[in-house]
Amino acid sequence: NAGVTQTPKFQVLKTGQSMTLQCAQDMNHNSMYWYRQDPGMGLRLIYYSASEGTTDKGEVPNGYNVSRLNKREFSLRLESAAPSQTSVYFCASSVSAAVFYEQYFGPGTRLTVT
């Protein structure tokens, strides 16, 4: 079992460029999440997908879009990267959105926007 995988691991973008961060899980989980972690801080939710076919905004959605491609895959797109989007991005999945299930995290993507 690979768990939650993310690609790429590292990326450097110029301001205005676009890119898509890929996430896949092999645990048959229903819910998937995208978080960002800025230096010295906890994670903040960008977008989530409570179940296949649904997506919704989290705390910090501006500048991002998502696609729940199927039950396994949940991608995050930056349409026009800005330096403020320099961060570490984590994808996570959970059996469901119920409060008693832990979230499993991918290894993260370290993104730098210059």
Place this chain on the structure above:
Amino acid sequence: AQKITQTQPGMFVQEKEAVTLDCTYDTSDQSYGLFWYKQPSSGEMIFLIYQGSYDEQNATEGRYSLNFQKARKSANLVISASQLGDSAMYFCAMREGRNAGGTSYGKLTFGQGTILTVHP
């Protein structure tokens, strides 16, 4: 207002000693879950322990235990017999039952984290 507060930016402990990492939370939900995650310097997020709001007993997982005091809204992590490999950032997090729109989506709200350093 902060939903999760971790007041200790950094903690030091001697190897083999026990250490308590503090966490207080704020919610008006009756149904919620409290989680602790470990983030080593390599960056991954590792789930450690879970406590449900309706659980009457404190959760334990090996050397980790959660000191849950519901009336005080605290969920402190206790690590017994610290090891050098325990040196990491530790995050307390909460999942609440409903968001503002009334639909459960299971978002985790994280505290700022505590950096634990274990000395030999």
